[in-house]
Amino acid sequence: MSMPFYVSPEQLMKDRADYARKGIARGRSVVVVAYDDGIAFATENPSRALHKVSEIYDRIAFAAVGKYNEFENLRVAGVRYADLRGYSYDRGDVNARGLANAYAQTLGTVFTTESKPLEVEIVVAEVGAEPGTDQIYRLSYDGSVTDEHGYVVMGGQAEQLGARLAEEWRAGMTLEEALGLAVRTLGAQAEGETRAIPAGQLEVAVLDRTRSRRAFRRLTGPLLEDLLDGA
Amino acid sequence: MTPDPYGRLPHAFTAAGSSSFVDFLAGYAPELLPGRRPLPAGAVPDSPHGTTIVALAFRGGVVVAGDRRATMGPTIASREIEKVFPADEFSAVGIAGSAGLALEMVRLFQLELEHYEKIEGALLSLDGKANRLATMIRGNLGLAMQGLAVVPLFAGFDLHRRVGRIFSYDVTGGRYEEHDHHSVGSGSVFARGSLKKLWHPGLGPQDGVRVAVEALYDAADDDSATGGPDTVRRIWPVVATVTEAGYLRVPEAELADVVDAVLAARRAQHAGSDTGRRVDGGDLR
Numbered sequence: 001m002s003m004p005f006y007v008s009p010e011q012l013m014k015d016r017a018d019y020a021r022k023g024i025a026r027g028r029s030v031v032v033v034a035y036d037d038g039i040a041f042a043t044e045n046p047s048r049a050l051h052k053v054s055e056i057y058d059r060i061a062f063a064a065v066g067k068y069n070e071f072e073n074l075r076v077a078g079v080r081y082a083d084l085r086g087y088s089y090d091r092g093d094v095n096a097r098g099l100a101n102a103y104a105q106t107l108g109t110v111f112t113t114e115s116k117p118l119e120v121e122i123v124v125a126e127v128g129a130e131p132g133t134d135q136i137y138r139l140s141y142d143g144s145v146t147d148e149h150g151y152v153v154m155g156g157q158a159e160q161l162g163a164r165l166a167e168e169w170r171a172g173m174t175l176e177e178a179l180g181l182a183v184r185t186l187g188a189q190a191e192g193e194t195r196a197i198p199a200g201q202l203e204v205a206v207l208d209r210t211r212s213r214r215a216f217r218r219l220t221g222p223l224l225e226d227l228l229d230g231a
Numbered sequence: 232m233t234p235d236p237y238g239r240l241p242h243a244f245t246a247a248g249s250s251s252f253v254d255f256l257a258g259y260a261p262e263l264l265p266g267r268r269p270l271p272a273g274a275v276p277d278s279p280h281g282t283t284i285v286a287l288a289f290r291g292g293v294v295v296a297g298d299r300r301a302t303m304g305p306t307i308a309s310r311e312i313e314k315v316f317p318a319d320e321f322s323a324v325g326i327a328g329s330a331g332l333a334l335e336m337v338r339l340f341q342l343e344l345e346h347y348e349k350i351e352g353a354l355l356s357l358d359g360k361a362n363r364l365a366t367m368i369r370g371n372l373g374l375a376m377q378g379l380a381v382v383p384l385f386a387g388f389d390l391h392r393r394v395g396r397i398f399s400y401d402v403t404g405g406r407y408e409e410h411d412h413h414s415v416g417s418g419s420v421f422a423r424g425s426l427k428k429l430w431h432p433g434l435g436p437q438d439g440v441r442v443a444v445e446a447l448y449d450a451a452d453d454d455s456a457t458g459g460p461d462t463v464r465r466i467w468p469v470v471a472t473v474t475e476a477g478y479l480r481v482p483e484a485e486l487a488d489v490v491d492a493v494l495a496a497r498r499a500q501h502a503g504s505d506t507g508r509r510v511d512g513g514d515l516r
Contacts, residue, residue: 055349077244077348083252087342088263105238106245 001213016117018036021139023119027065029155031185032123034134035178038208039125042182044201049145052203055216057094059127062209066120096126100137100145106145117141121154127207161185176230199225245487250419252346265335266370275377279308283450283457284325285420286397287430288302288411289439293395295323296443298457299466301330315469317478319344322360322387327416330377336381357389361398361406369404384415388473394483418450418457425449440481442471444489458491
């Protein structure tokens with residue numbers, strides 16, 4: 001007769017965390033950078049249809065790394081959550097904090113109760129009327145939330161890239177400067193020269209506070225090339 | 232929202248499949264849908280009703296316009312209600328019928344289109360949008376039978392065919408594509424007569440706006456439930472155009488000029504007729 005092995009809770013959680021972390025580290029990084037008129041998102045993604053950055057609501061965007069089917073599911077849930085809230089109260093009553101909480105609960109519950117944690121890391125960002133009221137929340141696979149200021153890097157080598165960003169980022173950058181910094185960060189390699197990433201291989205979007213209602217906008221094609229050349 | 236025992240987002244949120252917000256609501260919170268609420272017994276008391284909407288096609292787009300009156304029986308419930316809205320960037324919807332329900336339905340329809348756009352990352356086709364609206368009207372049939380009918384007029388710019396198109400509906404959700412021009416609501420009989428005479432192929436955007444204002448003026452002339460331009464309070468109809476460049480509400484100042492021109496032309500017409508100079512009847516001299 002076989003007996004089930006005893007596994008300590010510490011070991012169980014550590015195994016799950018390692019598993020999730022490994023899955024996330026395989027993917028390409030996403031960089032989120034605040035600039036004077038909003039928040040910019042950039043990642044290396046040759047696909048034009050499978051997005052890692054998307055619109056959730058008027059002033060709220062979503063960025064993710066990890067397993068596509070898992071974060072796509074969370075993205076759709078976020079759109080439903082935000083639209084339902086805006087419909088039952090008012091558009092102005094939908095905020096990033098509420099959504100970040102709902103995501104945190106979901107990630108946390110899956111991490112502790114299901115056999116496999118979600119291999120995703122998410123940023124929920126909301127652009128305010130002025131830079132001081134911007135909100136950027138970073139959510140991990142285990143449901144932990146951090147309120148970030150100014151910039152975030154997720155995905156493979158997040159720590160090294162984050163350190164690079166920390167050196168160069170400052171408040172009040174223009175969009176050109178912020179995008180230049182984001183793309184340099186994405187192209188950074190452990191050794192040697194920074195890789196130049198062509199505009200066609202990038203997925204770039206902004207939450208632009210100067211737009212009237214829906215702040216989210218994708219930057220592609222010639223517009224993106226001009227912005228990158230200007231940096 | 233009913234919380235999950237663990238606090239995570241309920242299953243309905245993460246279920247894969249539907250890109251429709253209305254379908255999501257029908258599954259998760261059906262009481263929020265206008266047509267899904269149980270009806271109490273008895274007759275519905277008087278409530279505000281919206282009146283006349285006109286739409287017409289011009290070269291490269293459509294104009295949708297609505298007067299500003301809502302009536303409740305013989306009373307004017309509002310003289311500045313707005314009944315023409317952007318459904319999304321490339322379409323507009325005007326509503327006649329029970330005002331409260333109609334406004335709720337417009338809000339839901341706008342959300343339905345935006346929800347699809349966010350989830351799919353692409354715009355619905357114009358026919359797709361028109362069909363979604365038909366489904367929503369059909370869901371409202373129970374209320375329509377209680378006297379709370381909503382009759383919309385939907386128009387937009389078809390990005391594939393590159394023309395403006397107009398759709399009308401009946402209370403059972405029937406969807407009919409209209410050519411050139413159409414009107415719904417209590418003053419629509421008179422507005423249609425006016426449109427027939429004034430509309431011609433190859434209208435430009437400015438002429439289109441002018442024809443829409445004339446048609447509403449004619450509707451207000453003969454229908455007590457349609458409001459004419461209010462020159463005292465300076466309340467003009469809501470007029471919007473939808474073209475390749477998207478939805479655009481005609482600015483107040485521009486509309487004031489059009490209304491002034493229409494009124495001046497009518498005044499001149501009237502002064503030239505015999506009835507304009509008649510002084511008998513109530514004259515006490």
